[in-house]
Amino acid sequence: MAPTSDDWRSRADAIDWNLRPFIDGAYVDSAAAETFEVRNPATGATLATASVGDAADVDRAVRAARAAFDDGRWSGLGMFSRKAVLGAFADRIAQAAEELALLDSLEMGKPIALALQDAGELAPAFARFCAEQVDRLQGVVANTEPEVLAFSTPEPRGVVGAIAPWNFPLVNAVIKIAPALAAGNTVVLKPSELSSASALRLAELAIEAGVPPGVVNVTPGLGRTVGEALALHGDVDMLSFTGSTATGRRLLQLSGASNGKPLLLECGGKSPTVVFDDVADIEGLAAHICGEALFNQGQVCVARTRVIVQQGLKARLVEAILAEAARRTPGDPLDPAVEFGPLASRGQWERVSGYLGAAAAEGRRPILGDLAALAGHQGAGMAPFVFQDVGRDSVLWREEVFGPVMVVEGFADDAEAIALANDTVYGLAATVWTRDLARAQAAARSIRAGEVIVRATAAPYEGPGFSLPQEGRKASGFGAETGIEGLKAYAAWKKVEFHVGRPS
Numbered sequence: 001m002a003p004t005s006d007d008w009r010s011r012a013d014a015i016d017w018n019l020r021p022f023i024d025g026a027y028v029d030s031a032a033a034e035t036f037e038v039r040n041p042a043t044g045a046t047l048a049t050a051s052v053g054d055a056a057d058v059d060r061a062v063r064a065a066r067a068a069f070d071d072g073r074w075s076g077l078g079m080f081s082r083k084a085v086l087g088a089f090a091d092r093i094a095q096a097a098e099e100l101a102l103l104d105s106l107e108m109g110k111p112i113a114l115a116l117q118d119a120g121e122l123a124p125a126f127a128r129f130c131a132e133q134v135d136r137l138q139g140v141v142a143n144t145e146p147e148v149l150a151f152s153t154p155e156p157r158g159v160v161g162a163i164a165p166w167n168f169p170l171v172n173a174v175i176k177i178a179p180a181l182a183a184g185n186t187v188v189l190k191p192s193e194l195s196s197a198s199a200l201r202l203a204e205l206a207i208e209a210g211v212p213p214g215v216v217n218v219t220p221g222l223g224r225t226v227g228e229a230l231a232l233h234g235d236v237d238m239l240s241f242t243g244s245t246a247t248g249r250r251l252l253q254l255s256g257a258s259n260g261k262p263l264l265l266e267c268g269g270k271s272p273t274v275v276f277d278d279v280a281d282i283e284g285l286a287a288h289i290c291g292e293a294l295f296n297q298g299q300v301c302v303a304r305t306r307v308i309v310q311q312g313l314k315a316r317l318v319e320a321i322l323a324e325a326a327r328r329t330p331g332d333p334l335d336p337a338v339e340f341g342p343l344a345s346r347g348q349w350e351r352v353s354g355y356l357g358a359a360a361a362e363g364r365r366p367i368l369g370d371l372a373a374l375a376g377h378q379g380a381g382m383a384p385f386v387f388q389d390v391g392r393d394s395v396l397w398r399e400e401v402f403g404p405v406m407v408v409e410g411f412a413d414d415a416e417a418i419a420l421a422n423d424t425v426y427g428l429a430a431t432v433w434t435r436d437l438a439r440a441q442a443a444a445r446s447i448r449a450g451e452v453i454v455r456a457t458a459a460p461y462e463g464p465g466f467s468l469p470q471e472g473r474k475a476s477g478f479g480a481e482t483g484i485e486g487l488k489a490y491a492a493w494k495k496v497e498f499h500v501g502r503p504s
């Protein structure tokens with residue numbers, strides 16, 4: 001029988017929190033004396049006291065990862081063995097799904113039903129995909145004169161440093177670890193200080209699956225302590241980052257100031273939904289639009305928070321969006337029926353309400369949501385806000401709010417629709433609603449984003465899985481994730497030529 005709210009609560013009470021660094025196959029004490037409180041955003045209660053982490057933790061982890069890389073205990077494994085271990089890793093994640101989901105739910109307020117999807121479906125599926133891709137990571141043989149053999153071969157980069165955000169704690173950790181391992185690297189992962197428990201547990205599961213000690217290391221702590229030390233470390237061969245654009249830019253500086261390590265940057269977004277007036281089923285469409293904007297309380301890098309709609313349809317669509325958005329109010333994340341929780345922390349609540357305050361100072365008024373109720377509000381819960389016609393200079397149009405805040409803007413013709421969609425420093429994703437093939441094609445080509453989804457229907461669809469790569473544009477970063485290209489990002493290419501002469 002599926003666990004009830006009470007079951008989840010009693011399991012939560014029984015957790016023995018251990019947020020220490022996991023290095024070389026074991027938990028160790030952090031070198032830092034300073035600590036901070038990890039809080040449950042749904043209740044404000046302290047879950048655990050964690051160390052802020054230290055450069056010495058990072059150095060210890062990097063040394064373990066370097067030794068594990070250099071002696072070939074992982075990179076030297078045959079393809080079948082590496083695939084088998086990664087497959088077992090995926091299985092272990094799926095088996096531990098309830099435990100992992102509970103950790104994410106408690107640390108960042110994710111509704112347990114959704115955390116279970118992350119841990120039971122998405123994370124193991126991605127690890128399995130990476131396992132399956134291991135022997136697709138191949139070079140090419142060039143056409144040459146018969147006495148020469150020339151080919152390219154992918155090699156692991158070495159020690160990969162990875163830094164992850166809190167919005168999908170487990171999934172983000174797997175998205176970093178699994179392709180890096182599939183390509184033969186060793187890893188030092190720094191999860192977000194708000195949500196490090198599932199990543200630490202993941203490192204244990206990797207060992208249980210047969211990944212040798214030292215190959216996956218996790219160093220929790222703050223960005224300014226652990227994150228900066230990882231980015232500055234001279235023996236880290238690559239840094240893979242998911243998080244804000246501001247931090248991504250800081251990491252570029254730190255790479256330049258140290259060993260010039262290559263970066264993969266998956267940063268922020270301010271993605272549009274464009275709705276042309278040839279679509280039908282306004283209610284189904286509004287449900288979709290709100291889903292894509294407000295899922296995970298709007299704390300999704302690809303959240304489509306700018307809705308750009310053809311003028312003739314705007315009034316009807318806004319009405320339907322308001323009805324849909326108003327159905328979402330923050331509930332208890334441990335209630336299996338709840339799909340909308342609090343924001344990930346009180347700090348995130350303050351950040352989002354800061355943007356709403358800035359919009360109010362610009363004179364913008366929401367058509368859904370109560371700005372006055374923000375004053376004196378306790379906790380991290382926030383119901384959705386919808387604004388319309390804020391203008392292209394408004395903070396709500398320009399900045400990534402990373403919360404449940406949508407803006408709706410009208411357009412007159414196709415050219416204006418594309419111009420509005422591209423009116424952002426970011427370039428992660430876009431959705432376009434139309435049944436007109438020419439419009440669809442023009443929009444897919446002209447929107448500068450790593451993902452454009454054209455929809456003529458709101459009917460559910462499973463999606464292409466992880467088989468296709470995507471890569472941010474502009475301030476959203478660079479470097480592919482998912483697809484075979486996502487594995488290749490963790491490999492360095494070598495050209496090899498054998499000049500053997502003519503056989504005598």
Ligand code: NAD
Pocket residue numbers: 163164165166167190191192193221222223224226227228231242243244245246247248250251265266267268269300301302400402428472476
């Ligand atoms: P953040 O940049 O504040 O933190 C991300 C990680 O970087 C955390 O682990 C943090 O501790 C660390 N960090 C912070 N400052 C650092 C520093 N100076 N040096 C090294 N590390 C540092 O982002 P966040 O608030 O955790 O996450 C939200 C952001 O992540 C949003 O901008 C969102 O769009 C982005 N995001 C992007 C994607 C994507 O695939 N493009 C996916 C999820 C989230």
